[in-house]
Amino acid sequence: MEDKIAKIKEGTVEVIDENELKEILAKDKPIAYTGYEPSGKIHLGHAITIMKLKQLESLGFKIKILLADYHAFLNGKGTVEEIAETAEYNKKCFKALGLIENTEYILGSEFQTKGEYTNNVYQLATLTTLKRARRSMDMVSREDENPKVASTIYPLMQTADMAALECDIALGGLEQRKIQMLAREGLPKLGLKAPVCIHTPLLHGLDGDDKMSSSKGNFIAVDDSEEDIKTKIKQSYCPKGEIEGNPLIEIAEHFVYPFEDKLIIERPEKFGGNLELSKEELLKIYSEGNLHPMDLKNAITNYMIEFLRPVRKYMNK
RNA sequence: CCCGCCUUAGCUCAAUUUGGCAGAGCGUUGGACUGUAGAUCCAAAUGUUGCUGGUUCAAGUCCGGCAGGCGGGACCA
Numbered sequence: 001m002e003d004k005i006a007k008i009k010e011g012t013v014e015v016i017d018e019n020e021l022k023e024i025l026a027k028d029k030p031i032a033y034t035g036y037e038p039s040g041k042i043h044l045g046h047a048i049t050i051m052k053l054k055q056l057e058s059l060g061f062k063i064k065i066l067l068a069d070y071h072a073f074l075n076g077k078g079t080v081e082e083i084a085e086t087a088e089y090n091k092k093c094f095k096a097l098g099l100i101e102n103t104e105y106i107l108g109s110e111f112q113t114k115g116e117y118t119n120n121v122y123q124l125a126t127l128t129t130l131k132r133a134r135r136s137m138d139m140v141s142r143e144d145e146n147p148k149v150a151s152t153i154y155p156l157m158q159t160a161d162m163a164a165l166e167c168d169i170a171l172g173g174l175e176q177r178k179i180q181m182l183a184r185e186g187l188p189k190l191g192l193k194a195p196v197c198i199h200t201p202l203l204h205g206l207d208g209d210d211k212m213s214s215s216k217g218n219f220i221a222v223d224d225s226e227e228d229i230k231t232k233i234k235q236s237y238c239p240k241g242e243i244e245g246n247p248l249i250e251i252a253e254h255f256v257y258p259f260e261d262k263l264i265i266e267r268p269e270k271f272g273g274n275l276e277l278s279k280e281e282l283l284k285i286y287s288e289g290n291l292h293p294m295d296l297k298n299a300i301t302n303y304m305i306e307f308l309r310p311v312r313k314y315m316n317k
Numbered sequence: 318c319c320c321g322c323c324u325u326a327g328c329u330c331a332a333u334u335u336g337g338c339a340g341a342g343c344g345u346u347g348g349a350c351u352g353u354a355g356a357u358c359c360a361a362a363u364g365u366u367g368c369u370g371g372u373u374c375a376a377g378u379c380c381g382g383c384a385g386g387c388g389g390g391a392c393c394a
Contacts, residue, residue: 145386146385146386146387206354207354208355234354235353235354236354237353237354237355238353240353240354248353248354270352292353293353294354295353296353297353297354
């Protein structure tokens with residue numbers, strides 16, 4: 001039990017609430033869900049949550065992935081038809097990342113117009129202030145000079161989703177935090193049980209921006225070609241000696257060390273020869289300025305090309 | 318339904334009272350400097366001026382219509 005909790009917490013920012021998590025772990029087949037707005041590219045940021053879902057699956061959870069087509073529509077991401085296509089593509093990406101057999105993929109529009117669901121949304125609408133709803137969308141909403149009513153319906157629907165999907169855990173990136181907290185507050189008011197909310201950290205963009213995001217093009221997509229991975233990493237922001245906000249250090253933390261004890265760094269003799277670094281060693285040597293950024297970049301490039309090889313393979317078949 | 322205002326490069330905005338070759342900053346791209354990127358320096362690219370009709374030798378600029386947006390008013394039997 002304690003062991004499971006430690007595993008679940010690993011690589012997350014917060015679990016709200018840990019005591020409730022214990023109760024959930026006692027259940028027979030608890031349900032964990034994450035919702036994704038269909039997106040043109042599935043990138044490493046998405047992959048962090050997918051990997052966490054995989055882990056939850058291995059710990060006995062049933063996984064539900066919401067392909068949130070209506071949410072994307074409300075967020076101005078395109079026409080319903082375009083979004084439906086993107087959703088199919090995303091589903092394939094998620095499968096390529098390993099969520100194949102025991103994962104239930106659910107299209108939002110399949111249930112988000114039903115009576116009980118919309119009733120919950122209307123109930124929540126009477127309980128939620130405009131400001132609170134808008135504020136919850138700060139990190140999620142597409143920036144819009146003229147914000148639409150849609151952006152305030154969005155968090156209410158996300159709350160209703162949790163009830164409809166009967167989830168015990170709602171997993172999401174940290175940008176979801178305010179919506180999730182709104183949900184934890186709102187659901188009990190409807191006499192419903194709020195899920196445990198788990199938030200994963202946000203990856204910095206390759207350009208050093210606060211957030212890796214498909215709209216900014218500062219990401220590595222899970223199905224990027226080897227060439228794309230190379231050039232993207234080569235052009236990445238990577239200040240010497242700095243660990244904080246360094247996207248390549250973050251990639252190492254989230255994509256290398258959960259799976260490998262050592263990161264292999266190959267470099268010519270004139271630069272000191274090859275190295276194999278544990279996480280602690282990497283952080284130490286890099287922050288001391290004793291590992292050249294280019295060596296780190298080359299190592300991460302080689303690693304990520306291999307890491308994502310099965311994904312590319314799956315996507316191409 | 319009525320009135321007023323707004324719409325110019327990817328973004329923020331210029332374009333002299335009184336029509337005269339559509340510009341800047343940021344961003345983007347390319348080079349220089351670095352064993353990476355960034356910073357810095359140098360260079361370059363980018364426009365159906367919301368759409369549409371008209372006046373004029375000449376319209377971003379003046380007139381009409383339309384669309385979208387913002388603000389207000391009216392209606393509240």
